[in-house]
Amino acid sequence: MEQTIRVELSTTKKEKPKTDQLEFGRTFTDHMFVMEYSDPLGWHNAEILPYQPLMVDPSSMIFHYGQSVFEGLKAYLTPDGDAQLFRPERNLQRLNRSNDRLCIPPIDEKFALKAIKQLVALEKDWIPSTEGTSLYIRPFIISTEPYLGVAPSRHYKFIVILSPVGAYYKEGINPVKIAVENQYVRAVVGGTGEAKTGGNYASSLKAQEVSAKEGYAQVLWLDGVEKKYIEEVGSMNVFFKINGEVVTPALNGSILEGVTRNSVIQLLKHWNIPVVERKISIDELHQAYKDGLLEEAFGAGTAAVISPIGQLTWNLEHLVINNGNTGELSKNIYDTLTNIQYGKEKDPFNWIEKVNEPVRVKR
Amino acid sequence: MEQTIRVELSTTKKEKPKTDQLEFGRTFTDHMFVMEYSDPLGWHNAEILPYQPLMVDPSSMIFHYGQSVFEGLKAYLTPDGDAQLFRPERNLQRLNRSNDRLCIPPIDEKFALKAIKQLVALEKDWIPSTEGTSLYIRPFIISTEPYLGVAPSRHYKFIVILSPVGAYYKEGINPVKIAVENQYVRAVVGGTGEAKTGGNYASSLKAQEVSAKEGYAQVLWLDGVEKKYIEEVGSMNVFFKINGEVVTPALNGSILEGVTRNSVIQLLKHWNIPVVERKISIDELHQAYKDGLLEEAFGAGTAAVISPIGQLTWNLEHLVINNGNTGELSKNIYDTLTNIQYGKEKDPFNWIEKVNEPVRVKR
Numbered sequence: 001m002e003q004t005i006r007v008e009l010s011t012t013k014k015e016k017p018k019t020d021q022l023e024f025g026r027t028f029t030d031h032m033f034v035m036e037y038s039d040p041l042g043w044h045n046a047e048i049l050p051y052q053p054l055m056v057d058p059s060s061m062i063f064h065y066g067q068s069v070f071e072g073l074k075a076y077l078t079p080d081g082d083a084q085l086f087r088p089e090r091n092l093q094r095l096n097r098s099n100d101r102l103c104i105p106p107i108d109e110k111f112a113l114k115a116i117k118q119l120v121a122l123e124k125d126w127i128p129s130t131e132g133t134s135l136y137i138r139p140f141i142i143s144t145e146p147y148l149g150v151a152p153s154r155h156y157k158f159i160v161i162l163s164p165v166g167a168y169y170k171e172g173i174n175p176v177k178i179a180v181e182n183q184y185v186r187a188v189v190g191g192t193g194e195a196k197t198g199g200n201y202a203s204s205l206k207a208q209e210v211s212a213k214e215g216y217a218q219v220l221w222l223d224g225v226e227k228k229y230i231e232e233v234g235s236m237n238v239f240f241k242i243n244g245e246v247v248t249p250a251l252n253g254s255i256l257e258g259v260t261r262n263s264v265i266q267l268l269k270h271w272n273i274p275v276v277e278r279k280i281s282i283d284e285l286h287q288a289y290k291d292g293l294l295e296e297a298f299g300a301g302t303a304a305v306i307s308p309i310g311q312l313t314w315n316l317e318h319l320v321i322n323n324g325n326t327g328e329l330s331k332n333i334y335d336t337l338t339n340i341q342y343g344k345e346k347d348p349f350n351w352i353e354k355v356n357e358p359v360r361v362k363r
Numbered sequence: 364m365e366q367t368i369r370v371e372l373s374t375t376k377k378e379k380p381k382t383d384q385l386e387f388g389r390t391f392t393d394h395m396f397v398m399e400y401s402d403p404l405g406w407h408n409a410e411i412l413p414y415q416p417l418m419v420d421p422s423s424m425i426f427h428y429g430q431s432v433f434e435g436l437k438a439y440l441t442p443d444g445d446a447q448l449f450r451p452e453r454n455l456q457r458l459n460r461s462n463d464r465l466c467i468p469p470i471d472e473k474f475a476l477k478a479i480k481q482l483v484a485l486e487k488d489w490i491p492s493t494e495g496t497s498l499y500i501r502p503f504i505i506s507t508e509p510y511l512g513v514a515p516s517r518h519y520k521f522i523v524i525l526s527p528v529g530a531y532y533k534e535g536i537n538p539v540k541i542a543v544e545n546q547y548v549r550a551v552v553g554g555t556g557e558a559k560t561g562g563n564y565a566s567s568l569k570a571q572e573v574s575a576k577e578g579y580a581q582v583l584w585l586d587g588v589e590k591k592y593i594e595e596v597g598s599m600n601v602f603f604k605i606n607g608e609v610v611t612p613a614l615n616g617s618i619l620e621g622v623t624r625n626s627v628i629q630l631l632k633h634w635n636i637p638v639v640e641r642k643i644s645i646d647e648l649h650q651a652y653k654d655g656l657l658e659e660a661f662g663a664g665t666a667a668v669i670s671p672i673g674q675l676t677w678n679l680e681h682l683v684i685n686n687g688n689t690g691e692l693s694k695n696i697y698d699t700l701t702n703i704q705y706g707k708e709k710d711p712f713n714w715i716e717k718v719n720e721p722v723r724v725k726r
Contacts (some may be wrong), residue, residue, distance in 0.1 A: 025511025028422055055416040059391055059522050063505050066429045066561025067568065103568040138511060142426050148388025149500060149711060150598055152568050161421050163511060185553030188587040190546060192566045197564015198429025203555045205430065205466040205515050224551040225588050235513055 003046050005033075005115055007122075010050035019128045022166030023088065024303065025136065029123040033115050033160040036321065037105055043158065046111075048119055051161065061143040061153045067210050068198045070140035072302050073259070074165075075120045075132075077127045078343030078355025083120055083355040085137075086341045087333055088113055090259045095139060098195040103152035104141055112139065113359050120289035123162050132338075168304045173326050173334050175310025176217035178233055180282060181207045182315075186231065186254075188224030191230075193254030202258075210232070218299070219284075220312065223254065228281045236299030236307060237261035240285060241329055243293040245274040252279075260300040264333055266349060273329070283315060289319045296327030305341075306334035366409050366471075368396075370477055370485075372411035383489045384699040385529030388499065392486040392525040394608040400468055400519040409474075411482055414524065423451050424516045431561045432461035435665050436622070437528075438483045438718065440497075441489075441706030446483055446718035448500075449704045450474055453622045458502060466515035467504055475502065476722045479523055483718050486525050490687035495530025495701075532666045535537045536689050536697050537674025539580035541596055543645060544570045545678070549594065549617075551587030556594075556617030563619075564598065571597070579688065581662070586617065591644050594616035599662030599670060603648060604692055606656040608637040615642075623663040627696055629712060633663065634691070643676060652682045659690030668704075669697035 010030045017027050028051050035046040059066055071091040075083050092109040099106050116137060120127075127135040139160045141152030184207035187193025192200055204221075211219045218234030230249050232238055237258040240249045246268055251257055268275040288294045297309035308331075310324035321327075339345035340352065353359075373393045384637050398409040424430055434454040438446050440704050455472040462469050481502060483490075490498040502523045506516030512685050547570035550556025555563055567584075574582045581597030595601060600621040602611045609631055613622055631638040651657045660672035671694075673687035684690075702708035703715065716722075 025422070026509075028509075032421060051421070053418040053420050056419050057416050058395060058414070058522050059388070059501075059526070063431060063503060064428065064433050064501070064564070065568075066431065066563075066565035068426060068429065068565070070427050101569060102565055104571050136511070138422075138427070140426060146389075146391075148499070150564050150567070150571070152572065159421055163422070183553060185551050188548050190548030190587060190590075191551065191554075194561070197562070198425075198427060198554070199425070199560070199565050200429075201513050202429035202431070202465055202560060202562050204513070205428075206464060208513070209466055209515065220584075224553060227553075266448075307498040315659065326527075326540060345581060 003044070003111060003325040005046045005048055005118060007048045016126065017164070019031060019130045019166065022128060022133065022164055024165050025163050027163055029126045029162040029164070031122055035115070035118045035158040037158070039154045042105070043107060043279065046115060048122065054157070056144060057146040059146040059148055060336055061147060062147050064148060065143070065150060066155055066197070066199045067102055067104065067143035068141060069102055069104060069198055070138060070198070071095050071097060073137045074134040074302060074341070075127055075137060076342045077129050080343065083124050083127055084343060084344065085117070085120070085261065085353040085355060087351045088116060088353050090262065091139070094196060094257060098197055099141065101192055101195040102197055107158055109327050110359055111160070117159040117355050117359065119160055119162065124355070126162060126164050127162050128303070130167070132169065134165055136163045138163065141302060157176070172309065173203050173306065173331060175308040175324055175326055177215065177313065178218050178220050178309050179214065179216040180314040181212045181221055182208070182220035182227065182310065185224035189253040191254060194251070194256055196256060204235070216313065222282060228283070230282055230285065231255050233299040233309070236301035236304065236316040239264060239298050239300060240280065240294060241296035241327065242288045243295070245276060246329070248275070248277055250277040251281055258301055260302055260305060260337070263337060263351065264268055264300050267333060268337060270348070286314065286319070293339045294319070294321055296330050297321050298327070298330045305337050343344050366407070366474060367509060368481060370411045371413065379489065380527070381530065382493045382496055384529055387528045388526050390526055391662060392489040392527070394482060395582035396523040398478070398521040400521070401672045402517045405468070406470060406521065409478060411485065413571035417520070419507060420509040422509040422511055424510060427511060428506070428513060428515055429560070429562045430465055430467065430503060430506035432458060432465055432467060433501060433559055433561070434458050436500045437665060437704070438490055439705045440492050440502060442465040443706065445706065446487050448480070448483070448705060448716040448718065450622050450626065450673060450714045451479060451716050452532060453625065454502070457559060457620060461560055462504065462509045464555055464558040465560055467506070467519060470521055473722055475521070476688040480722065482523055482525065487718070489525060489527050491527050493530070495532060497528055499526045501526065508675065517637050536669065536671065536694060538676040538687055538689055540576045540578065540676065541578050541581050541583050541672050542577065542579040543583035543675065543677040544574070544584055545590065546570070548587035552616045554617060557614070557619055559619060567598070572710055578611055579676065585645060591646070593645055594618050596662040596672065599667065602627060602661050602663060603643065603657060604690065605651045606658070607620050608639060609692070610639055610641065610643050612643055613640040621664055623665055623700070625641055626700060626714065627663050627667055630699060633711070649677065649682070657682070658661040659693050660684050661690070661693045662677045668700050669693055
């Protein structure tokens with residue numbers, strides 16, 4: 001029996017910010033989706049409501065024990081004026097994998113996708129239309145039981161909020177400087193690294209703050225056990241083109257399985273460009289650089305899509321990649337993915353989900 | 364210039380639960396302390412308010428990126444009817460160490476202690492008086508900026524709530540069964556293990572859930588790098604009495620520095636019982652057990668004070684410690700610490716802070 005979504009429309013409409021003044025994650029639309037969980041009812045009471053503050057008891061577990069998960073995806077406006085999503089089913093699958101790791105009850109992925117589409121359709125006017133802009137979709141689950149015992153919560157809220165976001169690259173795709181992180185660790189096998197949970201992001205702030213002061217855009221995370229193998233860059237997955245082959249760290253339990261990561265791999269295979277998921281150490285990368293074989297490096301994630309790495313600093317040595325310029329392959333991947341996302345290019349992968357079509361079941 | 368605390372008294376009083384029906388962390392008192400932080404004001408607007416839900420924007424960072432820290436301590440009622448705290452300055456020092464790791468601005472420890480004492484004094488009627496009961500004090504800080512960027516928040520709330528709690532041991536101190544955790548990892552050096560932040564507790568839930576199904580009270584955490592060295596038990600520090608010497612894992616960056624842990628060490632030194640902080644592997648412990656030298660084992664933390672370990676299960680082998688009974692030393696430590704906490708025994712360590720005295724500066 002499928003739940004229905006009760007809709008309460010906002011009586012007022014916020015003023016929409018000018019497209020060229022949009023920042024990431026500061027402006028939110030007029031409505032939000034909220035669904036509650038409690039024992040023994042399960043997930044229930046699905047509603048689209050006016051965007052509003054939550055009333056949360058100060059003893060609610062989310063404030064104390066960090067039991068939370070989230071996702072991030074975008075709605076894009078096509079040249080025809082359609083709203084569309086990029087592989088949303090993968091975000092919802094991952095949300096449920098995160099739920100499992102954090103002892104949060106699973107959601108019905110098909111229903112959640114229906115809810116997201118209904119919310120985005122209602123807020124379609126909020127999707128900005130200029131180059132590179134989009135409507136960021138943030139589904140998240142918080143533990144709301146008013147209880148200080150360390151145990152899985154018995155109450156949750158699943159919430160979806162929407163935020164119009166400006167172009168990530170205001171002046172075209174642009175390489176960044178990255179520092180290899182030697183002190184702090186993002187995640188370790190057996191921990192929560194492959195789950196999209198708040199604690200992973202909280203623990204990353206310190207390294208980010210220190211490296212930002214030194215002029216770096218992000219840090220390159222090494223594994224937490226040997227501090228040797230490359231894991232992620234900032235909050236993105238990472239790829240290296242070495243001697244014609246593209247290498248990305250294999251999923252090992254401490255790396256987040258990015259939707260963009262998976263799309264890059266599929267795209268490269270489609271193009272018959274060699275791509276391999278395997279362990280890669282910082283020493284191996286350094287050797288490849290010294291041998292002149294490190295051709296390109298880039299991060300891959302929903303926010304930037306592709307973020308070229310122009311310089312990698314490790315133990316005070318600056319590895320300048322592709323003369324600090326965006327590589328050809330990086331640019332091609334960026335163009336193709338964004339063209340598919342914005343409906344400017346054919347989607348041979350069945351990645352696009354139109355907002356106004358019924359939910360399809362994809363795996 | 365010291366801040367003042369504005370006080371708004373509740374117009375209604377909640378009914379106090381019966382002492383024998385008190386659970387941990389489910390009932391809260393009539394008032395709470397709230398202080399806000401924003402750039403560039405710093406910490407400001409300190410208030411004691413009627414206990415009430417917080418109005419929090421759904422985009423607030425606490426719901427997404429887990430930037431939060433907390434503490435836990437207790438107020439005890441003495442036979443003379445005085446309210447007193449146990450080493451509260453150490454909790455506030457640790458809160459600031461946690462703040463530093465999580466990129467949260469530091470609080471004024473002396474002012475925070477004053478606020479806690481004022482709140483506890485106001486709620487003194489809520490401190491239960493029967494054996495083993497107390498008023499649990501939960502200071503915590505949450506990041507409240509409405510922003511989805513991954514960066515330290517620029518707004519925070521520091522909140523203190525109080526909860527009357529029943530006796531941890533309703534029928535006397537009692538040993539528990541513990542399983543050595545082989546799959547999941549609590550923390551790793553370079554991560555957040557020594558900070559009291561939500562994410563550490565969220566990540567521990569899964570192992571706890573799995574082991575509870577198998578009949579264990581808690582898990583014994585091994586280090587995340589070699590899965591070899593003992594770190595903590597559940598959310599407590601751990602001690603072993605081996606051949607007359609007490610051993611506890613040395614603070615290494617991934618272990619929380621417990622106030623009870625520190626007190627146990629001081630007490631043992633006071634008693635001239637050998638105590639050492641060092642690395643101890645599960646193999647060494649197993650060998651000591653086989654050699655008949657593992658005399659006692661116990662967890663140490665604010666909730667239970669001392670939690671004797673009667674059985675430790677590792678790789679399907681059950682190590683039964685002290686015939687599954689509470690050891691003599693464990694019992695002596697428990698009795699002495701709780702007698703000091705409840706004002707039934709002299710405090711030679713200057714650990715007690717009377718609620719009605721001005722804040723003293725202790726380090």
